[in-house]
Every structure is written in structure tokens, then in C-alpha cells.
Amino acid sequence: xxxxxxxxxxxxxxxxxxxxxxxxxxxxxxxxxxxxxxxxxxxxxxxxxxxxxxxxxxxxxxxxxxxxxxxxxxxxxxxxxxxxxxxxxxxxxxxxxxxxxxxxxxxxx
Amino acid sequence: xxxxxxxxxxxxxxxxxxxxxxxxxxxxxxxxxxxxxxxxxxxxxxxxxxxxxxxxxxxxxxxxxxxxxxxxxxxxxxxxxxxxxxxxxxxxxxxxxxxxxxxxxxxxxxxxxxx
Numbered sequence: 001x002x003x004x005x006x007x008x009x010x011x012x013x014x015x016x017x018x019x020x021x022x023x024x025x026x027x028x029x030x031x032x033x034x035x036x037x038x039x040x041x042x043x044x045x046x047x048x049x050x051x052x053x054x055x056x057x058x059x060x061x062x063x064x065x066x067x068x069x070x071x072x073x074x075x076x077x078x079x080x081x082x083x084x085x086x087x088x089x090x091x092x093x094x095x096x097x098x099x100x101x102x103x104x105x106x107x108x109x
Numbered sequence: 110x111x112x113x114x115x116x117x118x119x120x121x122x123x124x125x126x127x128x129x130x131x132x133x134x135x136x137x138x139x140x141x142x143x144x145x146x147x148x149x150x151x152x153x154x155x156x157x158x159x160x161x162x163x164x165x166x167x168x169x170x171x172x173x174x175x176x177x178x179x180x181x182x183x184x185x186x187x188x189x190x191x192x193x194x195x196x197x198x199x200x201x202x203x204x205x206x207x208x209x210x211x212x213x214x215x216x217x218x219x220x221x222x223x224x
Contacts, residue, residue: 004151009149043216043218044152044215046212049212086151092165093164093165094142094166095165096142096157097142097144097213098154099153101149101150102150102151
């Protein structure tokens, strides 16, 4: 069965510092991985997906199949990046999402 | 373009009761997925409806059931409520077809409290 692990429940960094949110997965097939973000009092929304190889709001994530990881990175954190971040893997006939437990990122001034 | 909406926003029930949660999908989407998010956890997949039929199910008992209507809106029904059913229930709709780039758009959720 598939599994997504986010080892850090809480992560605090100072404004302008680099940030990395860790995500590891377990899946026997070819993974489709996503990062979702939830800002305070807002709904869950897609941040980026590995297949698009895009940078959104300065964030990037690289799929490392050898290490089964999909860490989210940003070189210079901003206060508006403070939010809950979820890593998710898509699989199954319904292409359902399996989420990690989330990392609450706080960017300090 | 109208986003995903859910009703009600909050709901309080007692053990053993039944509850129905509603979701309206985003315009143009024919697939609706339901997730349960317990406090401090990530969302967990309950089931999905595609063109009015169940198209996949997570590890939830049969007392969790659903419907999808011709306009692609959906209901989640939970019978014989238990205390552990207290959670945020999220609905997500997605684009037609099986494109590898289709995205699930989430609603704001319904907060269910079971006393």
C-alpha cells in the first residue's frame, strides 16, 4: 500500500532563510506526487506537481526515486509562506490522493 | 467559474445518528472525491464518484455511502455515527477524463462533531 511521510509537524525559519519541507513516499508503482498548501482560513489548494517541473511562488520540488523523496524547497522564505503544507501521492483506479500528515511552516520576521 | 462548495459548514450530531453532507462540484467537473481529515492529520480518501457511479473506495466501512447526481453534485452519508467520525470532511472535484494533469480542487469542508 502507498504511504506518504512528512517527518516534521512544525518548522520555523526566519524570513530570507532557505526552507526545505521533507516528504518521503512508499509506492510500488510509478509515483505522481503533489504538494498542497493551506493558508490560514483558506481551502486546500494545489501548490505544485512533480510532472510539471514548475516553480510556483519560488517553491520547487524534485522527485528522487532512489531516495523515494519529494522535498519542497525555497531559497528565500517569505512571511506569506507561513501555512500548512501537505505532500500527496496519486494512485489507484480513482487516482485518489494519499496525503502525509502535513508540516506547519512558520516564517518569522 | 464557480468553485467547489460544501454544506453545511458545521454540524453537530450525537452517536448513532445519521448525517448527510453535500458538495457542488466546480463547473465542468464530473468527478467528485470525498476525504476525511481528522484533527492533526492529512486528508484520508473515502471514495470517489465519476459520472454518478462509485469509482474507487478507501478503507472506510459501508456505513459511509455516497451519491452523485446528474449535475455532478454529490452527497456523503454516514450512518450510525461514532465519536471517531468527528472530523473535517472535504470534497474535491476534478476535470473530465483521465489526463495525467487533472487537478483536484477542494471545497472548504464541513466540520462534523459527534457527541
